[in-house]
Structures are given as C-alpha cells and as structure tokens.
Amino acid sequence: MAFIKSLRRSTGVTPSPAATTVASRPDAAGAAVGPAATATRQGPSIEISPSDALHAYLQAASGVVEVDKLELDSPALTEIRAAGVKIIVPLVTQGELIGALYLGPRLSDQDYSSDDRRLLNTLAAQAAPAIRVAQLVREQAIEIQAHERLDQELRLATLIQQQFLPHSLPDLAEWQVAAYYGPARAVGGDFYDFIELTDGRIGIVVGDVTDKGVPAALIMARTHSILRSEAPRLVSPGAVLARANELLCAEMPANMFVTCLYAVLEPEAGRFTFANAGHNLPYVRNGESVTELRATGMPLGLMPGMVYDETTATIGAGESLLLYSDGLVEAHDPNGEMYGFPRLQQRFGVDLAGSELIDRLLDDLRDFTGPHWEQEDDLTLVTLRRSGASGSFADAPADAPPPRAAGRVLLELAVPGAIGNERMAMDRVAEAVASVGLAPARLERLKTAVSEAAMNAIEYGSEGRPEIPVLITVTVSDEALRVRISDHGLGGPIPDPGTSEVPDLEAKLAGLQKPRGWGIFLIGQMVDQVAVEPGPDGLQTAVLTMDLTGGD
C-alpha cells in the first residue's frame, strides 16, 4: 500500500498515530495495511463489521469524516475513538466501502484545514479503485491457483486411467476386434481390458466407476488389478465378479461402486459367456437384427455376498458383439434429449466392424449432440466381429420380435440413492416400456408414478445416500405392465396409497397441513394398481401396475 505512505510524505499531514486501512470486505483481509515500520507510527487495525452502523455511514459519506462529530451506536467507532483517530477517510468505489484511512491529530496541533480535507478526498477517490483492483487481482490469483490444482488433479486422473487401459488389442484369428476410450474433461471412471486365459480363451472387461477424478481412477486401478489376478484363476465370469465384489466391498469408499461386465470368449467355438454387475447389457448383431443379451447382478462394492448369473451365447460367422458404457447412451443433444438405448441398438445394425463401426457410431453421436457438445462422461466402446459368411447381412432373415411371454423382463436397474436420480429412473423406465405401446397419456401417468415412487425410495428408503441403491425392475405380460421399485427401508415402511391420508387442499391453504405431501396420493391416482410387498432380501417393494387388457 505504497500510496498511503506517499500520502503522509506529500501532504505533511503526518498523522499520529499513523494511517492504516481497514479491510471492510470480509473476503479481502489481505488488503489491510500491516503495521508501519516504526513502533511510534503504528496505527490501529480496527475491523468495521458490515453490520456495524459505521459501515453504512462511511459507505454513504461524501468525503472525510470527523470522528468527534459522529454520534453512532457503533462498537467500531468506540474503538476508533479510543485509538485517538480524528479523521476517517472512507475508501468507496462503485458504492462499496472497501477500506478506510484512519488519521490521528495533526502533529502541528492545528486542526485539519479544508485544503487538507480536499486533498484527502482526492486521494481517497484515486486510492479506492486502485485498492479494489489490487483486491480483485489477488482474488483472481487465488482462483487461478485453485484452477491449476484442479487441472493437475485431472491430469493425474487421466494418467492413472491410461496406465491401465490395454496398449494393444488381442490378435484373434477369425475375429475383428476394436476398442475406443474417450475420457470426458472431468475424467469419469470408465475402463476396459482384455485378459489372456488358458486354451486361447480371452477375458473381456468393460466397467465404469461411479464418481470422477482421482478417487474414481484409483478404484478403477484396483478393480483392474483384482480382475487381472482373479480371472485366470477362477475363469467362470460369475465367480470372477463375485470374488471381485467381496474384495471391493472391503475397501470401497462411501458413495462409490463399480458397474462391470466380464465375459470369456472362446474364439474358435464363438462361445461368449458373461456375467454382469449392473453394467449396460451387450448387443449382438445378426444381419440387421440386434438383440440384447441379459444377465443380472448388483454393481461391485455395494454389498457382500452377491451372486452373478451367467449367460452364454454363440456368436456365429458374420455376427458382432458390442459392449459399451453410459457415456454414449446418456449423451444429450442441445434440447436435453438423451441418445438412449433404442438409438444405439438401431445404429449398431449396420454391416460394419472394427474401427469402421466405432467411427460410424461416434459420427452418429456427433450428429446427435451437435458441434458444441462438451462430453458429459467417459465413453467406452468395445466391439468384436466373427468373420466369414460375408453374405449373411443380406441373407439373414429378419428375426421376429420375441413373443410377449408372461413376465418378460424389460429393465433391471440399480439407481444410486441420491436425490435427483428419480428423473433418470423415470426416463429409463419410459425407454424400456416404449415397445409395449401404452397410450401416450397412460405413459405420462406411469412416468409420473415411477418418478414419485423412486423419489420416495431415494428420500426415505435410502435416506438420500448414493451408496444405498434403489432397484427397479420392469416386467410385461399379456395382462399387465409392472414396475417394481425396491428400497432398503432405512426411513421406515413405504406408505400404502390405499390407506394413506388424502392430502386436502383447503387444509394446506389454511396452514393445517404442510404444502407438500402429494407424492403417495399421486402414485395411487396415476396407475391402475399399487401394492406394497416385502422382499426380496429384506428390501421392500412398491409394485405399480398398468393393465394391458382393456382399451386405454
């Protein structure tokens, strides 16, 4: 604050005690001038709180203020008087008090003249914006430092991630293999891997750690090393994931889990056996027809003792597999529309393989998101095609859609119990039931009911804790579409809409009931039937049913 010293030299208004500024901005304490060089010139450093009457007074004052003439109920003023200050020069810029100079009595025993005051006012008018600029520069510097730290963390996360991505693709006779990994700016926790097993078999991993940055990268690295060491020993995909789950449960930080698909491919036989820990399901393409392979299981690291189903499919000549992470299907276009599974399923139905297929999918994603898209999440694609029978694309008969069997599963989903995820649950269910062909109005009602029931499950069943998931299963039969929403019941049992109190608008308007409390009532009104069931596994389940027998 050199200009304050120059004030003292140039004016001869040598104050005693010496001048000092006081930071009145609580975030700019660094602007307060430190003690003067000599003890005799040390000035008071008195903070004026923004709630002090003096603060408002100085902010509105048109120039220097004589302390003796002030009558204010102000703790700061009492202190200032006690320190022997005679004149306060407010430093105001753009209507904001950013500091003040305190001057003691003139050493000459004369009062401050009007010339002195004019000079002080001129100086204050020039000093105030300069101090403000200095404060802003300092704030900016702090902000830049924070940014640099963040950038460094991102670089570190990227570095960790890249260490564990495969450096080469497996070289399999008769198979065309390609993979793509595109990190988001904030670096999500995607990973993929190929693991060499005995007898020419190959392990294929695609996974995603919830959360971002360094913590996610470290968990990704840990998952990678567990799978690398357990896969050759256990071989069976279900057993490998169950073992990984046990190990990860013991060391997983709160609010994190890993979705992961692990498959073993026998290249010669074309046999593809996989188990799934809550990850996106793989697609198989045969000609133009794309089907989803299913296997169920909870994400890794949530709770011990989980069992992972295995599914085996035989990949014939000319058929392809696609494994992928959320980054593609959950990308949004400028209108907030999600890319979605149906679009991916359809786009995969082209006669392309390897990097050509990946390029085509990425091109389509760019067409969808538009040029200004900032990638929201990591994006991973792994594709394998068994060569031969090149004519199969044209010759393959279009597969008839599978019959609507009793209780066919349309969706199984584990939603982290974080408030706000109810909308994601709603969108996923809406996507899953698209093929059922509900009338638009009934679809809207189902969506509202799913969102409300999922919100209750998240708010009460999981108490808003992301590590406690809400499980959603959608099934369809000839008679009915059912959405089951299961939670852990931490906040008590699910209220039954049939017996719950009906919210009353008059009572709410009169302040006799809370304005909120419409959710359970709405669920009951939106769907044809609501039931609350215990189970499975100590969970409680709200079952929402839409009747499919009558006309809508």
Added chain:
Amino acid sequence: MSGTTVDVDTLGSAAILRIRGEVTSASEAALGEAYAKATSAGARSIVLDFSGMEYMNSSGIGLLVTMLIRVQRAGQKLMAIGLNEHYRQILSLTRLDEAIHIHDTEAAALAATA
C-alpha cells in the same frame, strides 16, 4: 438436469411468470424470487406460464400450494396457462384447479384479469 428459470413479464396489473425447465424442490428459490419481483412491481394477478416446463413432480406441486397461500394472503389472483393434458389432470386430481384459474391462452388469462 435442466434446472429452473423463471422470467417475469409485467403487463399492466398482471405479471406473467414464464417457467422453463423443471418444477421440483430445487425450484423454490427461482419461483420465490419471481413471485417477489412480480409482487413488488404491483401485480394483482400472477399468471404462471407452463408452456416451457419439462417436468413437475409432487414437490413442485407443493411449491404451487406455497405460492397459492402467499397469493391468497396478498389478495392476488393466481392463474395458469400452457399446461398440457397430463399436468392439467394432475392439477385437477389435487383440486388445485379450483384455486388456480387455468386458461388455454395468454390472451384469455389476461382478459380474465381485467
């Protein structure tokens, strides 16, 4: 997530609150500020324009009730336009349509304020 924005247009004694995005518990501040702005501009009728709304849940309905309480205390009138069939039905099921005057168009709502 889309968040909520509410723009306020004042037209004579009516203020139109143009809601874009979602109406959920996260919208409390945006709606409260827009209502305060409309009221301090002297609005006697508050018209909620839902045509840009993407999503409303039961917490959002709770916020409408809160606004209705304030409006009734201040002796103002609350109106709604731009509701689709689904949300009209929800307002009807909750009987909010008895207290909030629903109109098909902005012109009809403004005519009813006169």
